[in-house]
Structure formats: structure tokens, C-alpha cells
Amino acid sequence: MSRVRLARRAFLLLVLVAGIVAACGSDDPERGAVHLLRLDGGIGPITERYIDRGITKAEDEGAKLIVIEMDTPGGFSSSMREMVQRIEASDVPIVVYVSPWGARAASAGTFVTMAAHVAVMAPNTSIGAAAAINADGSDIEGTLGKKVENDAVAFIRGIAELRGRNADWAEEAVREAVAATQTEAVELNVVDFVAGDIDEILERIDGTTIELKPAVMVTLAGLTEAPRVSTGMTVWERVLEHLANPTLATILISLGMLGLFFELSNPGAIFPGVAGVLAIAVGFLALGVLPVDTIGLVLIGIALVFLALELFVPSGGILAGGGLVALILGAIIAFRDTPTEFQPNRILVGVLGFILVVMFTSMAVGLTRMRKIKRSTGTEALIGRMAVARTPLTPDGMVFIEGERWQAELEDGSAAEGEEVRVVSAEGLRLRVRKETNP
Helix, strand or coil: CCHHHHHHHHHHHHHHHHHHHHHHCCCCCCCCCEEEEEEECCECHHHHHHHHHHHHHHHHCCCCEEEEEEEECCECHHHHHHHHHHHHCCCCCEEEEECCCCCEEECHHHHHHHHCCEEEECCCCEEECCCCECCCCCECCHHHHHHHHHHHHHHHHHHHHHHCCCHHHHHHHHHCCCEEEHHHHHHCCCCCEECCCHHHHHHHHCCCEEEEECCEEEECCCCCCCCEEECCCCHHHHHHHHHCCHHHHHHHHHHHHHHHHHHHHCCCCCHHHHHHHHHHHHHHHHHCCCCHHHHHHHHHHHHHHHHHHHCCCCCCCHHHHHHHHHHHHHHHHHHCCCCHHHCCCHHHHHHHHHHHHHHHHHHHHHHHHHHHCCCCCHHHHHCCCEEEECCCECCEEEEEECCEEEEEEECCCCECCCCEEEEEEEECCEEEEEECCCC
């Protein structure tokens, strides 16, 4: 076995072992901790799922408090509503802290901040400007605009009344796009107080009693001494968050359509079609056109189709590679935040993924090697084979080979009928043969 092959197998074995260890490894949860989340950027499907995951983790680990540090210009209304509903249904008190200094909770961020059990702002921050607009920043005109505005007003007034905040100002933030500084927000009863950091927040609310849910009161105690657990975005969530950008989504869908057009114009290119399909799927995710789970299932379906086509279409591994990318993205999107009992076994998924990678990589390497093999057709395929003289070769005559008669010329001497000769070259439809020295 060559050193290169040995190194490849050792590397693949290390990858498999590392995957199994990562799948089996887990951290012991720290009970009674203060969980810290960070929402920095636009509110979209990925950030909504991240907040949901962080709240669920805090609930499962018996946290005392959740602090969501937020700096956002706004985002999708659908994601914002899901986030507000998750905060209102939380079994753990939630603080939304508009920070760092100079941050903002604009547009959709206003709804999320006012939905918190405790709303806090850092110095030199702002909140408001919650008027509904299109994804491109333009106003929503006509009856549709009125419907969207009235719906948003009803929603934010309901949030404000639930938390005992200023519902009239909240309505103005939607209808008139008004905004307020941190000092104004406290005076208007939009947020509870201003704090310079998380330590100050915990000191001020430690020992207070809040209404977790209607008629459910909770006393916050031992917050300053409680351990802190930071739940950040995973690598995949950060990747998907960057992909879930309206501008990037438009570019991806445009490039995806161009890829499909190029594939249809040049059948057999394969790569533009595969890349185009994946780009369009991710673009729809970024625009929030389809639910996140639906996009995940669509990607898994695309992966199965690509992997099946790889068995019948000689793509050189392009279809298999695209299928594996779609399968990984789809699995992460579709099953990342499902309950543990409904998630596929990670070890099994890792092993199956490893097997698929090895299998299709081997197929691609095998196809590449086969394509490098020199193929001989026509008279070239006869060179080196044995033929039988059908007439005496003196030196010209006829030979029989592969079920056909061919004109032949013997290089030296002569050969009798029925004698075997070997083909050494071909000139057009005429073969040159020679007698075997040791038949």
C-alpha cells in the first residue's frame, strides 16, 4: 500500500472518529444560571430560530433569567411575531437589553423589546420607528398598506397592554414612525430603566417580583451570584444568517435562474444546474417566502434527487457533491431545533454521511481514472491480437480475426493457410502481421 493511500485512509478514519466524538459529547447543564443571548443584526428566520433555541435551552436547564442583548434595525414581520410569541410563552423571565451603547431597537426590534418581562436600554440608544414597509424599503400603498398598518398597531398595543407599557406611544411608533431615546423611553413608560451593563441590570431587578404570565408571579432572587451561560449562534446559524439577507437573496435567485438557463441551453454542463437549484432554494429562505422547516425539507428532497441522478448520469461527482451540500444544509435547517426525541440519531447520521462521502468520492475518482484510460476503436483495437490466415500470405493475403476477413500483409517470409499470425499495425483497412517466433 502506498504512503498516499495510507495517509488518505488515516485521514478519513480521523474524520469519522472526530465526528462520532463530537456527536456523543455533551456538556452538563448548569442549573439556576443566567442565560445570555445576543441578537445583533436583522431579525429573520435564522435569528428567530436562534432565540427559540436559546430560550428552550434555558427552560430545559432550569435557568433563573434570560438576558437578550439586542441591536437591530428591524427585520421580517413574520419572524418578529414568532419571536414575540416565544417570549410571551417562556417559562423563564426574559430581559431584553438594547445594547451596547449607541445601539437601537428599531422597527421589529420595538415589538420584541416591549414584549420582554423587563425592558432595559443602555445609554445613547434608541427605540421606535416601527412603521411597516416593504422589503426594499418602500412604503406599502393602498388598502394593503392600511391592513398591514392596522394589524401591526393591534399587535403592538396588545403587547404593551400585556406588559403594562405605553400603548399609545407604541401605536404612534407604528403609524407615525416615531422614535425615542433611552431617557424618553423611560419617561414614556416604554421601557423600565436605563443600565450601563448586565451587572447593573441584575443588581436592580434582584429581589423584585414580576408577572411571568397572566396571574403567574415570579420573584427574581440570587441573580448577582448566579453563574452565567452564554448561548451564541452556531457556525451554521451564522452562515445561514449571512445567507438570509434580502440583498443577497435577490442575487442568489438571479444567479440561480441564470444557472438553470445556462444548463437548459447547454445540456450536460450539470454544474450550473446544480448550483442554480441550490442558490434558488437558499434565496427563498433568505426572503422568508417559505417557512424555514419547509426549505429544509425541500433541500433534503433536492439532495435525494441529485444523489439518485449521480447513479445514472456521468457528472464526475458534481451531482453527488451538490446532493451532499443540499443534504447537510437541509438537515441542519429542518432538524436543528426539533425536540430531541424527534431528531435523527447523530451517530447514525454521521456514519451514513461519512459512507456517502466515501462512496461518491470513490465513484468520482473511478470515473476520472476511467476517462484517462486510452480507448482504442476500429483497426487500432485489433493491434496485438491473433489472426488466422485464410489464404497463403506471400506476403499478401486474407486473414480472419474477430469474425471478419481482413486484407493483410506479412512482414517477413510467408505463411500457409490456417497458420496463426499476430497483428502488429494497421494502415487504413489493411493489417500488417507477423509470424510468432514461439507459437
